[in-house]
Amino acid sequence: MPGPLNPVQSDALPTAPALDWSDGRGAGGHAWVPEELYREILERMPVVCVDTLVVRAGEALLTRRTQEPQAGSLWLQGGRMRKGEQLAEAAVRTAGQESGLSLTLCGVLGTFSTVFEASAHGDSPTHTVNVTFLAHVEDDARPRVDTTHDDFDWWPLTEPTGNAYLDQLFVLAVKQLGVAGRS
Numbered sequence: 001m002p003g004p005l006n007p008v009q010s011d012a013l014p015t016a017p018a019l020d021w022s023d024g025r026g027a028g029g030h031a032w033v034p035e036e037l038y039r040e041i042l043e044r045m046p047v048v049c050v051d052t053l054v055v056r057a058g059e060a061l062l063t064r065r066t067q068e069p070q071a072g073s074l075w076l077q078g079g080r081m082r083k084g085e086q087l088a089e090a091a092v093r094t095a096g097q098e099s100g101l102s103l104t105l106c107g108v109l110g111t112f113s114t115v116f117e118a119s120a121h122g123d124s125p126t127h128t129v130n131v132t133f134l135a136h137v138e139d140d141a142r143p144r145v146d147t148t149h150d151d152f153d154w155w156p157l158t159e160p161t162g163n164a165y166l167d168q169l170f171v172l173a174v175k176q177l178g179v180a181g182r183s
Contacts, residue, residue, distance in 0.1 A: 039124070046113070046127040050087060051078035052095035053132065053169050054103055055177065057139045059154040060170065061099060062161070066150050074153060074161065076169070078130065091133040099152070100144030103135040109172045114165060134173055 033041065041047070053076055054061040062074035077095035081087065088105055095103055109132045116126045143152045157174050160167050 042126060043124045046129050048081045049078055049128040049130045050081055050091040050094055051076040051112075051130045051132040051169075052091045052103070052105075052135050053109060053173055054095060054099060054101065054135050054137055055157065055173060056137050056141055056154070058158070058177075059156050060173070061101075061137075061143060062153050062155050062166070063098060063143070063145050063149040064151040064153075065148060067148050073163070074155070074166075076132070076166070078132075087131050088133070091131075091135070095133075095135060098146050098149060100146070101137050101141050103137050105133050105135045107134040107176055108132070109134050109169055109176070112165065112168075132169060134176060 061077070063077060065071050065073055065075050077098040078091070079094040079098070081090040085093070091105055092103065095101070112130045112132060114128050114130060116128075145152055155161060157170050157177070161170070
């Protein structure tokens, strides 16, 4: 069972310039991995990622991805963790970049392993280990999706999505939040 997490406010974290995965330097000044090497890493090992289930008033923010993995699907906000970055910092950074929202982390839903047939970086499947956070935003929050997404939906936590991973997260979030109506 995940342990308690002290709330983390996105504006309380140090701001870093938004960087594309292939450009610039990550936390601690480390250069990003060149594309060819990153493709080889994806062929051989899983990548550590953070996912964030952003909720408001009993609904979860799902954004439709424009790139693999999961192109065309509604998905969580998240991405790869950078070297030297803490898990909570990575969650706030990736969710903030992808949604444009200021959020408050309020718990960890769990750690999961996902394997996707497709990758944005070649023909190999993508295997990720995801530490998945739960975060709150204000009831009137208005997302602004980034270039890796083209739309969003506020999905009721009490309604199944048809995606086993998302549905499992919804059940865990409902338990943590005490949202009625979902078994």
